[in-house]
Amino acid sequence: MLEIRGITKKFGDILAVDDVSLRIEPGQMVGIIGRSGAGKSTLLRLINRLIDPSAGKISFCGCEITHLRGRELRLWRASCAMIFQQFNLVERMDVLTNVLIGRVAHQGFLSSMVLHFSELDRARAVRALERVDLLPQALQRAGTLSGGQQQRVAIAKALVQNPKILLADEPIASLDPANAARVMETLKAINREDGITVLVNLHTLDTARSYCERIVAMREGKVHFDGAAEELTQARVREIYGTDGLEAEVDERVTSTAIPLSRPRQPARTEAA
Numbered sequence: 699m700l701e702i703r704g705i706t707k708k709f710g711d712i713l714a715v716d717d718v719s720l721r722i723e724p725g726q727m728v729g730i731i732g733r734s735g736a737g738k739s740t741l742l743r744l745i746n747r748l749i750d751p752s753a754g755k756i757s758f759c760g761c762e763i764t765h766l767r768g769r770e771l772r773l774w775r776a777s778c779a780m781i782f783q784q785f786n787l788v789e790r791m792d793v794l795t796n797v798l799i800g801r802v803a804h805q806g807f808l809s810s811m812v813l814h815f816s817e818l819d820r821a822r823a824v825r826a827l828e829r830v831d832l833l834p835q836a837l838q839r840a841g842t843l844s845g846g847q848q849q850r851v852a853i854a855k856a857l858v859q860n861p862k863i864l865l866a867d868e869p870i871a872s873l874d875p876a877n878a879a880r881v882m883e884t885l886k887a888i889n890r891e892d893g894i895t896v897l898v899n900l901h902t903l904d905t906a907r908s909y910c911e912r913i914v915a916m917r918e919g920k921v922h923f924d925g926a927a928e929e930l931t932q933a934r935v936r937e938i939y940g941t942d943g944l945e946a947e948v949d950e951r952v953t954s955t956a957i958p959l960s961r962p963r964q965p966a967r968t969e970a971a
């Protein structure tokens with residue numbers, strides 16, 4: 699189980715995540731929603747330890763991860779693989795090599811420097827590409843694929859890390875509806891079939907409702923709602939997204955298909971404070 703206790707992150711004066719506590723059971727698919735700037739992305743980056751908390755603790759299966767360093771930290775990051783809106787692939791490299799890069803955390807320093815991978819790693823990468831229906835594209839340059847295909851390559855790259863948790867930071871924000879649905883179905887299949895816990899930041903509420911059994915809504919850095927999708931009434935939605943002139947819009951958006959409630963993201967940021 700992933701347990702987050704009183705986690706807080708400040709960037710200078712900005713309180714991005716404010717005393718958040720959550721328990722995520724193994725195998726859950728959790729949609730994280732909220733307005734732009736609510737702290738969704740910061741929360742995922744804290745879990746993955748791309749950034750360090752200002753206060754609070756995170757543990758996984760009883761192991762405290764907030765103080766991990768060196769190889770242990772690399773292995774933790776591999777076991778909670780992260781995918782981003784902008785795919786984070788090396789576009790000039792072929793698809794198979796991009797997927798193999800997911801194995802780097804498990805390798806020795808020298809092998810990873812020269813991108814030397816074992817037969818076993820290659821077999822893993824091939825299986826992961828089969829899983830996301832992209833084996834025929836294995837030798838194609840990643841940059842020549844569609845956005846949806848690139849995101850599925852990123853999912854395959856995450857899978858070869860052998861993750862226990864998959865963190866997806868607005869994975870469909872830059873995709874058209876058909877590609878977005880394919881990516882969400884792929885995440886759902888991995889969650890159901892492999893039992894991998896999935897935490898996904900989404901900027902459309904109905905996507906969260908369709909694919910996630912549990913929804914965590916953030917507002918101003920805090921958890922404002924945590925429950926089953928069916929419990930998320932329109933009144934709660936209005937609270938989550940605020941009522942500053944958005945009521946009519948929100949009512950309409952709750953029943954619509956793909957209208958963003960927070961802005962599409964820029965590429966992953968690095969720590970600034």
Ligand SMILES: Nc1ncnc2c1ncn2[C@@H]1O[C@H](COP(=O)(O)OP(=O)(O)OP(=O)(O)O)[C@@H](O)[C@H]1O
Nearest residue numbers: 709714734735736737738739740960961968969970
């Ligand atoms: N590296 C950083 N340096 C300074 N401030 C940051 C940094 N990362 C996030 N913030 C701030 O922290 C707050 C929460 O940002 P975060 O990206 O987590 O929100 P979000 O809910 O993911 O928003 P969006 O849906 O727009 O991506 C915002 O006010 C943001 O400007």
